[in-house]
Amino acid sequence: MSEAATPDPRSAASEPPFGVNEMRLTGRHWLVVAAMVLAFVALAPLLWARLERFEPGPEYRVPYTLSADYWLYQRRLAAVPADAIPVVGDSVVWGEYVRADGSLSRFLSREAGLPGRFANCGIDGVFPLAIEGLLSHYGGALRSRKALLQCNMLWMSSPRSDLSSDKEETFNHTSLVPQRFGAVPCYRADAAARLGAAVARSVGFFGWVNHLNSRYFEQTSLPRWTLQEDGDLPAHPNAWRLPGPPLSLYEPASDPQRGPGSRRHRPWSAGGRSPQSFEWVGLDASLQWAAFRRTVALLRERGCDAMVVVGPFNEPMVAPEQRPRFRAMRDGIADWLQRSGVAHVVPETLPSALYADASHPLTEGYAELARRLWQDEEFRTWAVR
Amino acid sequence: MLFHTLPFLLYMAVVAPGFYALRRTPFWLPWLLAASYFFYGWWNPWYLLLVVYSTGLDFLLVLLMDHCPARGEPCTPRRDRTLRWALAAFGGSAAALAVVAVAGPAALRPTLIAFTVLVGLMAVGATLADRRMWLFISLFNNLFLLLFFKYARFVAENLNAALAALGSPVMMPDPASLTPPGWEYLLPVGISFFTFQSMSYTIDFYLGRVERERSLLRFATFVCFFPQLMAGPIERARHMLPQFRQAQPFRPANLTDGLSLFLVGLFKKLALANYLSLYVERVYADPASFPSQDLLLATFAFAWQIFFDFSGYTDMARGVAKIIGFDLALNFRNPYTATGLGDFWQRWHISLSSWFRDYVYIPLGGSRGGKAATYRNLFITFLVSGIWHGANWTFAIWGVMHALGVIATRELERSPFYLHRVPRLVKQAGVFAYVCVAWVFFRAADVPQALLILRRMFAGPMTLSAAPGLMLALIGCVWLYQFLYESRLRPLLTAAPLRVGLAAGMLVYLALCSSGGGAFIYFQF
Numbered sequence: 001m002s003e004a005a006t007p008d009p010r011s012a013a014s015e016p017p018f019g020v021n022e023m024r025l026t027g028r029h030w031l032v033v034a035a036m037v038l039a040f041v042a043l044a045p046l047l048w049a050r051l052e053r054f055e056p057g058p059e060y061r062v063p064y065t066l067s068a069d070y071w072l073y074q075r076r077l078a079a080v081p082a083d084a085i086p087v088v089g090d091s092v093v094w095g096e097y098v099r100a101d102g103s104l105s106r107f108l109s110r111e112a113g114l115p116g117r118f119a120n121c122g123i124d125g126v127f128p129l130a131i132e133g134l135l136s137h138y139g140g141a142l143r144s145r146k147a148l149l150q151c152n153m154l155w156m157s158s159p160r161s162d163l164s165s166d167k168e169e170t171f172n173h174t175s176l177v178p179q180r181f182g183a184v185p186c187y188r189a190d191a192a193a194r195l196g197a198a199v200a201r202s203v204g205f206f207g208w209v210n211h212l213n214s215r216y217f218e219q220t221s222l223p224r225w226t227l228q229e230d231g232d233l234p235a236h237p238n239a240w241r242l243p244g245p246p247l248s249l250y251e252p253a254s255d256p257q258r259g260p261g262s263r264r265h266r267p268w269s270a271g272g273r274s275p276q277s278f279e280w281v282g283l284d285a286s287l288q289w290a291a292f293r294r295t296v297a298l299l300r301e302r303g304c305d306a307m308v309v310v311g312p313f314n315e316p317m318v319a320p321e322q323r324p325r326f327r328a329m330r331d332g333i334a335d336w337l338q339r340s341g342v343a344h345v346v347p348e349t350l351p352s353a354l355y356a357d358a359s360h361p362l363t364e365g366y367a368e369l370a371r372r373l374w375q376d377e378e379f380r381t382w383a384v385r
Numbered sequence: 386m387l388f389h390t391l392p393f394l395l396y397m398a399v400v401a402p403g404f405y406a407l408r409r410t411p412f413w414l415p416w417l418l419a420a421s422y423f424f425y426g427w428w429n430p431w432y433l434l435l436v437v438y439s440t441g442l443d444f445l446l447v448l449l450m451d452h453c454p455a456r457g458e459p460c461t462p463r464r465d466r467t468l469r470w471a472l473a474a475f476g477g478s479a480a481a482l483a484v485v486a487v488a489g490p491a492a493l494r495p496t497l498i499a500f501t502v503l504v505g506l507m508a509v510g511a512t513l514a515d516r517r518m519w520l521f522i523s524l525f526n527n528l529f530l531l532l533f534f535k536y537a538r539f540v541a542e543n544l545n546a547a548l549a550a551l552g553s554p555v556m557m558p559d560p561a562s563l564t565p566p567g568w569e570y571l572l573p574v575g576i577s578f579f580t581f582q583s584m585s586y587t588i589d590f591y592l593g594r595v596e597r598e599r600s601l602l603r604f605a606t607f608v609c610f611f612p613q614l615m616a617g618p619i620e621r622a623r624h625m626l627p628q629f630r631q632a633q634p635f636r637p638a639n640l641t642d643g644l645s646l647f648l649v650g651l652f653k654k655l656a657l658a659n660y661l662s663l664y665v666e667r668v669y670a671d672p673a674s675f676p677s678q679d680l681l682l683a684t685f686a687f688a689w690q691i692f693f694d695f696s697g698y699t700d701m702a703r704g705v706a707k708i709i710g711f712d713l714a715l716n717f718r719n720p721y722t723a724t725g726l727g728d729f730w731q732r733w734h735i736s737l738s739s740w741f742r743d744y745v746y747i748p749l750g751g752s753r754g755g756k757a758a759t760y761r762n763l764f765i766t767f768l769v770s771g772i773w774h775g776a777n778w779t780f781a782i783w784g785v786m787h788a789l790g791v792i793a794t795r796e797l798e799r800s801p802f803y804l805h806r807v808p809r810l811v812k813q814a815g816v817f818a819y820v821c822v823a824w825v826f827f828r829a830a831d832v833p834q835a836l837l838i839l840r841r842m843f844a845g846p847m848t849l850s851a852a853p854g855l856m857l858a859l860i861g862c863v864w865l866y867q868f869l870y871e872s873r874l875r876p877l878l879t880a881a882p883l884r885v886g887l888a889a890g891m892l893v894y895l896a897l898c899s900s901g902g903g904a905f906i907y908f909q910f
Contacts, residue, residue, distance in 0.1 A: 018642060019700070019715070021870065022878040025645045027637055029885050036889040041896065195391035209897055222898045223660045226855045227667070 045208035049075065054249055058109065058116025059100045063251045067124045068173065069214040070138045071207035072249065077121060077141040085383065086121040086142060088131065089150030092312075093122030095366070097356040099259035100251055102363035104150075107370030112383060118148065125172040127155045128292040129163060129184065133176030135295060137201040144303040146382070149296065151310045151333060153326070154359040155288035157278040163187065164287045175201060184287065215249065260363055267353045267362065268317060275319045276358070283332050296342055307382050308337055308344040312369055313359055316352035345379045347372045386427040388647075388701040389654050396424065397705065404709050408632035417606050417629075417709075424611040425575075432573040439530065440608045443523055443583045444601050447590050449510065450519040451597045465514065472511035479505040495563040499529070516591055523587040527580045533560060534572055539776030575615040577773060581740055583608050586622040588744055595622045603629045612706040616698050618716040618736035625711075633710030643708030645888075650700030652891040655899045657859060658694035661686045664853055669828055672838045676848040680838055686853075687828045688821045689860050692720065695734070719867045721820075724812040725798035726790045729820060741770050763795075764788040779826045779835055786823040 018024055025033065054072075056079050066072055080086050087093050087105045095103035105118040112118070126134060128151075135142060159165040163177070169186040175197040177184050189197070200206040217225035256262055283289050299306045310333050318326050330346060337344040347369060354365030361369055373379050386393050400420045407413040426433045452465045479501055486497035503526060510518035532540075537560035544557050561570035586607070589595045598604045607625050633639070668675050668683035675683070696717040703713045716735050723729035730738050749762040764785075771784015797803050803812070822839070829835035870878055877883070 019646055019649070019703070021649060021866070022875070023645050023649045023884060023887065025641055025884060025888055027641050029881060029888070030641055030644065032885050033888045033892065036885075037892045037896075040889075040893055191392045192387070192390040195395070199391060205896065212897075223656075223855065224663060227660075227663045227853055 041205040045204055048208060054079065059106050061094055061100050061103065061120040061251065062123060064124050066214050069211050070134065071211035073123060073134065074138040074207065077139055080119045080121065081116065084116055084119045085146045085148055086119045087148045089122045090126045090152055091122065091124045092152050092359055093120065093150050094124045096124065096360045097258060097265050098363045098366060099255065102259060102366060104366045104370060107367045108373065111370050111374035128288040128295065130173040130176040132291040132295045133201065135298060142299065142302060142304060146305045147299055149306055149308050151292055151308055152359050153311065153313045153330065156281045156286045156329065159279060159281055162281040162286050162288050164281060164285065265356065265362055268314065268355050268357050269352060275317055277319045278322060280325055280329060283329060306342060307379065308342055309373065310334060310344060310346045312347055312350050312361060314352060314355040315349040317358050343378060343382050345373060345376050386424055388705065389651055401709055405635050413632040414602050414606055414629060418602060421606060421609045421611040421614060425609060425614055428574050435573050436579060436609050439527065439580060439583055440605045442526055443587050444604050446519045446523045447587055447597055450516045450590060453514045453516045453519065468511045468514050472508055475504050475508035475511055479508050520587060520591045523584065527584045531576060531580050534576055536776045578617050578619055579608055579614060581619050585740065585744065589622055598626055612702040613713055618699060618714045619740050620714060624714065628711050636710065639707050639710050643704040646700045646704030646707060648888060648891060650697040650704060652895060653693040653697030653700065656894055658690050658697055661690035661693065661856060664856060665690055672834060672841060676846050677842055678847060680842045684821050684825055686856060688824050719871060721817050722813055722867050722871045723816050724809060726787065726794050726816060726819065727798055729816055741766050745769055760792045763792055767791065778832050779829055782832065783823050783826040786826065790819055
C-alpha cells in the first residue's frame with residue numbers, strides 16, 4: 001500500500017501540542033544558528049589568543065597549576081623561537097624540584113652560550129603515553145625543527161607506572177592517553193568519558209574553553225566556580241567574587257615548593273631512604289615504551305630532527321640485585337634508537353647526591369647533566385648544526 | 386545511555402538513518418525494537434529480561450482476555466479452544482513449578498513459588514474464562530514487580546522495626562535474599578514507567594477503550610520505545626500504538642522540530658538543572674550548618690532543578706521521538722505559573738497525573754459521590770502518587786501535602802473571588818510557595834531531615850551570606866520567559882530573531898559553561 005493512499009493514523013486534532021516555549025526553529029533558522037555557533041567556535045579562540053598577552057621569556061615553562069591547559073601548551077610550542085630547541089618531556093624536563101632557572105633547558109642554554117637556545121617544553125605530570133597524545137593533538141607547531149626528547153625509564157619501573165596493570169588506577173592527563181577500550185588496561189573510564197576526551201582534544205575550541213577554566217576559574221567551569229566555597233564557616237556560596245586574582249600564564253616569582261631554598265630540594269638519601277626494588281616491565285610489554293617509540297616516529301614524520309636523552313636515572317637508588325636488569329633495559333632502549341637511526345645520548349648516571357628521587361635531579365644535578373651532554377660530541381654537533 | 390552524552394549522539398546517528406532507510410520495508414519496526422532493547426540493555430543487560438517478561442505476559446493476558454466474553458456477556462468457561470489449551474498448559478506448568486519449588490534448590494524457592502502462584506492464577510483464569518481474572522493477574526503481576534523491586538526493602542525494614550518494637554522474634558527477610566543466586570537486588574531503571582504503560586494497555590482493553598494489539602512486535606515496541614522508556618512521558622496505547630502501524634515518511638520539519646525540542650531539553654538539563662544541583666546538594670547534605678535564607682534558597686533552587694531536570698528529559702525524549710517521526714505527549718506546561726494547586730497538577734508531569742486520574746481517581750468514584758467521597762478519592766490518589774515516586778516516608782508525606790493542599794483549596798479556587806479578584810501574581814506566588822514547602826519532603830533524605838530544614842527555614846538564624854547571583858539570574862530569566870509566554874506578550878517570543886538568538890546563545894553557553902553529565906532525577910523512580 002502506498003504511503004499516499006494510507007491515512008495518517010494521527011489526525012491534526014489528535015496531534016499533541018509542539019511545546020510550551022515557542023522555541024521552534026525551521027530549517028533556515030537552524031542554518032543561521034549553525035553559522036553563528038560555528039563562527040563563534042572558530043573565531044573566539046583566535047581572537048582570544050590576540051587579546052591575551054603571552055610572551056614567554058627564555059626561561060619560561062608552563063606553570064604547574066596550568067599543567068592540564070593544553071591550549072596554553074600549544075601556544076607555548078608555537079612561541080618557541082625558530083632558532084631555539086624545544087626540550088620535550090615530563091617533570092624531569094619541567095623541573096619538579098627546581099625553579100625555572102634551575103631546569104635542564106636553562107643549563108643547556110648556558111652551556112651553549114645562548115640564553116633561550118633550549119626551551120623548556122616539559123609538562124609536569126605527563127608520561128610517555130600522555131606525551132604522545134600531547135604532541136599528536138597539541139604539538140602541531142613541532143614540525144620541521146630540532147627537538148630534544150627525554151626518555152624517563154621511571155615509567156617502566158613497575159606495571160603501575162607503566163599503566164599496564166589490570167587494576168584500575170587514577171592518574172593525571174587521562175584525556176591524553178589512547179581512549180580505545182583496553183588500550184590502557186588500568187584506565188576504566190566509561191564510553192561517554194572516552195568519547196568526550198576524544199572530541200575535546202580533536203576540537204581546538206574545547207581546549208580554549210579548558211584554558212579559560214584553568215586560567216580564570218581555578219580549574220573548574222564558570223558555573224561551578226560561582227558556587228565555590230569561600231572557606232569560611234558556615235560554608236556558603238560566593239557568587240559575587242570577580243575572577244581574580246587570576247592565575248598567571250607565568251610562574252609565580254617565588255615558589256616555596258621548588259628551588260634550592262625549598263624543603264623538598266634535597267638529596268634523596270638525606271631522608272634516610274635506601275635503594276628500592278622496582279618491578280621493571282620488559283620493553284616488549286611496556287605500554288610507555290611503545291608510546292615513546294610512536295612519539296619518536298611522529299616527530300620524524302613531522303620532519304623533526306629529534307635527539308633523545310635516555311635518563312638520567314638515579315641508578316644507586318635501584319637495589320643492587322636489580323641493576324643488571326636496569327642496565328639491560330637501558331641498553332635495549334639505546335639499541336632500538338641506534339637501529340632506528342635516532343640520534344641519542346645515554347649520559348652516565350650522575351652522582352646520587354644530585355638526585356631528589358629516582359629520576360629528578362636537583363639544581364646542581366641539572367647543571368652537571370647539561371655539562372655532560374654538552375661534552376658529548378654527538379650531542380654538541382647536533383645542537384649547533 | 387543518557388540523552389545528553391556522546392554515546393547517545395552516536396547511537397542516534399545509527400538509529401535514525403537506519404530507521405528512515407528501513408521505513409519502506411517490514412524491518413523498520415524490528416529495527417526500532419532492537420534499538421530500544423539495546424538502549425535499555427546499555428544500563429544493564431539483565432534488566433532486559435524484566436521488560437521482555439512484562440511485555441510478553443501482558444500481551445498474552447490481553448490475548449486470553451480477548452477469548453473471554455466481553456463485559457456484560459455471560460461467562461462460558463472452557464468453551465473456547467484457546468482457553469482450553471491455556472488451562473492445560475498453565476495447570477501443567479503450575480504443577481511442575483510447584484514440584485521444582487519443593488524439591489529444587491532452596492535458593493530458587495522464593496522465585497519458583499512466586500511463579501507457581503502466578504501460573505496457578507492463570508490456570509484459574511482459564512477455568513473461569515472471566516476478563517476480570519486476566520485483568521487481576523496483569524495488575525497483580527505488574528504491581529508485584531513494582532512492589533518487589535521498589536518497595537520490598539522499605540516494607541521489610543518498617544515491618545521489622547514494628548515487630549522489634551513489639552518484642553517479636555520474627556523478622557522479615559531482606560528482599561535481596563529472595564533473588565536467585567548471583568543476582569543483585571537493584572531497582573531496574575524506568576520500572577515505574579514501563580509497568581504503568583503496560584498496565585494501562587490491559588486496563589484500557591478491559592474497559593473497551595482500545596482494540597487488542599495483534600502484533601507482539603508492535604506491542605513490545607510500544608512498551609519499550611526508547612525515547613520514553615526511562616522516565617516517560619507515560620504513553621497510552623490508543624495514542625502510541627497507531628503510530629507504530631506505519632513508519633512516517635521523512636519530513637524535514639520533524640527533524641528541525643525534534644532538534645528544537647532537544648536543544649531546549651539539553652539546555653535545561655546541562656546548563657540549569659546540573660548547575661542548580663551543585664547548590665542544592667551542598668545545602669541539603671548538611672542543612673544544620675546553613676542559615677535560614679540559604680535553606681530557603683536551596684529549596685527554591687531545588688524546585689527549579691527538578692523542573693529543569695525532568696522537563697528537560699521530557700523535551701529531549703519528545704525531540705528524539707519527533708526526529709524519527711513520532712509524537713509523544715506533552716508532560717509539562719509551565720507548572721510554576723499555575724494559579725492553583727489543581728491547575729499545578731494539570732501542568733506538572735501531566736502523563737502521570739492523568740494516569741492516576743484515569744486509573745485510580747475515577748475508578749474510586751472520582752467526584753461522583755459527594756464532597757466527602759471526592760476528598761477521600763483525592764487523598765488516596767495523591768497518597769498513591771507520592772508513594773509511586775519512591776520507597777520513603779518523605780514521598781508519602783509529599784503526596785499527602787499535595788492532597789491536603791488540593792482538598793483545602795479546591796472550593797476556594799473555584800470561587801468567583803479567587804478567580805476574579807485575587808491578582809494572578811499573588812495566586813501564582815502562593816502556589817509556588819506551597820509547592821516549594823512540599824518539595825522539602827521530596828528532596829530531604831528522611832523525615833527528620835525534612836523537619837529540621839523546615840524548622841530552620843522558618844525559625845533558624847539569619848546571617849548575612851552572599852547570594853548565588855548567577856543562579857538567581859538564570860532562574861529569573863526563565864521565569865520571566867514563562868511569564869511572558871503566559872501573558873499577552875507571547876507574540877514577542879515567536880519573533881524569529883529572538884528564537885535564533887536564543888538557540889545560538891544556548892549552544893554557546895553549553896559549549897562554554899556546561900556543568901557536565903549526571904543522571905536524571907526521575908530515573909530513580
